[in-house]
Amino acid sequence: MIKTKEDLINTYIKNDFGELRDLYLSKCYEFGFSVNKACYSTASPLIFTKGLVELCGNTDHATNVEYIDKKYGKMKKFTLEDLKPNPSPRTRATYEKVTEDFFFLKGEFERGELYYLGDEGSYYVCNTIVNLALAMESDICYRKVETPMDWKEILMEILPEGWGVSIVDCSAFDQISIDELYNKEQAKVLAEGILKSIEESGEG
Helix, strand or coil: CCCCHHHCCCEEEECCCCHHHHHHHHHHHHCCCCECHHHHCCCCCEEEEEEEEECCEEEEEECCHHHHHHHHCCCEEECHHHHCCCCCCCEEEEEEECCCCHHHCHHHHHCCCEEEECCCCCEEECCCHHHHHHHHHCCCEEEEEEEECCHHHHHHHHCCCCCCEEECCCCCCCCEEECCCCCHHHHHHHHHHHHHHHHHHCCC
């Protein structure tokens, strides 16, 4: 993952004339590199970034890796996986009771992060000081906590209801139970769901 300008220096991509090229050049612009505009239309198989600013800028195009390795030093190859942002982890919302003193809640209140519990069991934002004061007085003031879901919880959200898949209710086992019969298409959906849930949870 690219976090700093230095992460892009001495890197290259195989020019796909589309998404990878555009993402790479966008990153170069984002970090302030001088980009040779011909990179958007070149038929050259490689696009690379160097630390030196030359006539054609930091980011330029080339025909082979051996040439740029020899001239600028060893180059690292980037792929789409390196450039695409990581998806945000899927979370589930829970609410925890606020126990701090009223006067320590100013920041959370201003950011809209405090809630009160309604009679029907729903949570509502404390959008006025009066709401907050009443919630604190009645001991019904809560803050929302977003907890990352594990792969089993994500799978339960992905799969249709009634598919015979359940979480093994034991903290010692990171397992699911499958109790139904599936045809080829259903098995494909199940397999894709399992792989996607593991990927989204970051546990792969």
